[in-house]
Structure formats: structure tokens, C-alpha cells
Amino acid sequence: MKIAIDGPAGAGKSTLARRLAEKLNYIYIDTGAMYRALTWEALRKEININNATIMAELARTTDIHFMINSSQRVICNGIDITEQIRTPEVTLAVSQVAAHREVRELMVSKQQQMAQAVSVVMDGRDIGECVMPDADYKFYITASIKERTRRRAAELKANGYEASEQNISKEIQDRDYNDTHRTTGALKVLKDSIIIDTSNLTIDEALNTLLEIIER
Numbered sequence: 001m002k003i004a005i006d007g008p009a010g011a012g013k014s015t016l017a018r019r020l021a022e023k024l025n026y027i028y029i030d031t032g033a034m035y036r037a038l039t040w041e042a043l044r045k046e047i048n049i050n051n052a053t054i055m056a057e058l059a060r061t062t063d064i065h066f067m068i069n070s071s072q073r074v075i076c077n078g079i080d081i082t083e084q085i086r087t088p089e090v091t092l093a094v095s096q097v098a099a100h101r102e103v104r105e106l107m108v109s110k111q112q113q114m115a116q117a118v119s120v121v122m123d124g125r126d127i128g129e130c131v132m133p134d135a136d137y138k139f140y141i142t143a144s145i146k147e148r149t150r151r152r153a154a155e156l157k158a159n160g161y162e163a164s165e166q167n168i169s170k171e172i173q174d175r176d177y178n179d180t181h182r183t184t185g186a187l188k189v190l191k192d193s194i195i196i197d198t199s200n201l202t203i204d205e206a207l208n209t210l211l212e213i214i215e216r
């Protein structure tokens with residue numbers, strides 16, 4: 001079985017997808033982490049992330065994969081960068097990296113290979129449309145800007161970063177704009193999307209909503 005989970009940043013997608021995969025005993029694939037890893041590598045090498053040709057070359061020559069210990073680790077050219085890909089610098093730059101057509105084609109192809117053999121829950125922006133158009137379920141997880149800002153502020157604080165709600169809200173809205181307006185793989189609600197608004201739901205409530213739909 002293939003389950004696609006798409007939606008904007010901060011809607012609770014990744015936590016939900018991971019919990020759903022655990023519950024069903026499926027493999028969880030966080031495709032955002034792959035774009036983040038490539039962004040981290042570009043920033044580390046001081047590459048101009050707006051140069052499509054250089055970024056495509058970097059995507060072709062960078063090995064990004066997941067390793068499963070007690071938690072899922074993100075490995076980039078042999079280095080564990082699980083924590084580094086969540087820094088504000090990477091978050092700020094990642095939607096520019098994800099906008100390059102060739103970068104996306106390479107990522108989508110890798111993700112399709114990962115999705116082949118086993119049952120998966122995959123989360124991202126273009127999973128239902130591009131990566132797994134044949135998915136058994138296509139969930140579109142969303143929440144209000146206010147709630148997404150609140151969650152992101154709490155997450156930053158927990159990781160030791162300070163930022164005003166105003167700045168966080170703007171960053172979320174800028175990223176939404178980039179993610180929904182690019183020419184390939186833009187985030188959108190599909191004809192067969194099942195929309196779940198998590199603004200007023202706890203993670204457990206949202207998880208139960210998904211499980212009920214799948215079990216039904």
C-alpha cells in the first residue's frame with residue numbers, strides 16, 4: 001500500500017506521516033529532508049543556490065539517503081546531518097533549491113525507486129501528483145497560518161532558536177508562495193485528495209482521523 005501525504009509547512013504532516021507509518025509498520029520517507037540535505041550541501045560548499053545548472057550537477061553528485069537506527073537519520077555523502085537540516089538557514093533557502101526543475105526530476109526519480117518494493121508513507125508537496133500518482137490514499141494535511149506559526153515558534157524554541165511570531169508567519173507565507181507557485185511539482189489540492197485540517201486537532205486526533213479513513 002502507498003500513502004501520500006502532502007501539505008504546507010507546519011501543518012503537522014511529518015509527525016503524522018511518521019506516526020502513521022509506525023502504526024501500520026510501513027516505511028516512512030520524508031522527502032522534504034532530501035531537499036533540505038541538498039540545500040545544506042549547497043550552503044556548506046557556498047554554491048549559488050539560484051543557479052539551476054550548478055544545483056542540478058550538485059543533485060546528481062550528492063548521495064543522500066536515510067539510515068534507520070532507533071530513529072531515521074539523514075545521511076549526505078556519508079555524513080549524518082539529521083539535525084543540521086533543520087536550522088533556520090536551511091529552512092530559509094530550501095524552497096529556492098526545490099524550485100529547480102532538474103533538481104526535482106532527480107529527487108522524484110529517487111523517491112519513486114524508494115517507494116517501489118514496500119508499503120510506504122511518503123510526505124512532501126508533490127507526492128500525490130508526481131511521485132506516487134497511483135497512491136492508495138492521497139492526504140492533504142493543512143492548518144491555519146496562525147496555528148502553523150504557533151507550532152513553528154514552539155519547535156524553534158525547543159531547539160534553542162529565538163524568532164518573533166511576525167517573522168515566522170512571514171517566513172511560512174513566503175515558503176507557501178514558493179511551494180505553490182513553482183512551475184513543476186507545485187503543492188496543490190488534487191481531485192482525489194482527502195483534505196484534513198489539523199488546526200483544531202491534536203496529533204493523536206489527526207492520526208486517528210487518518211487511520212479511520214484507511215480502515216474504513
Ligand code: DC
Nearest residue numbers: 009031032035094095098124125126
Ligand atoms: O516538508 P519540509 O518543510 O521539510 O520541506 C522542505 C522544503 O522542501 C519545502 O520548502 C518544500 C520542499 N519540498 C518539495 O518541494 N517537495 C517535496 N516533495 C518535499 C519538500
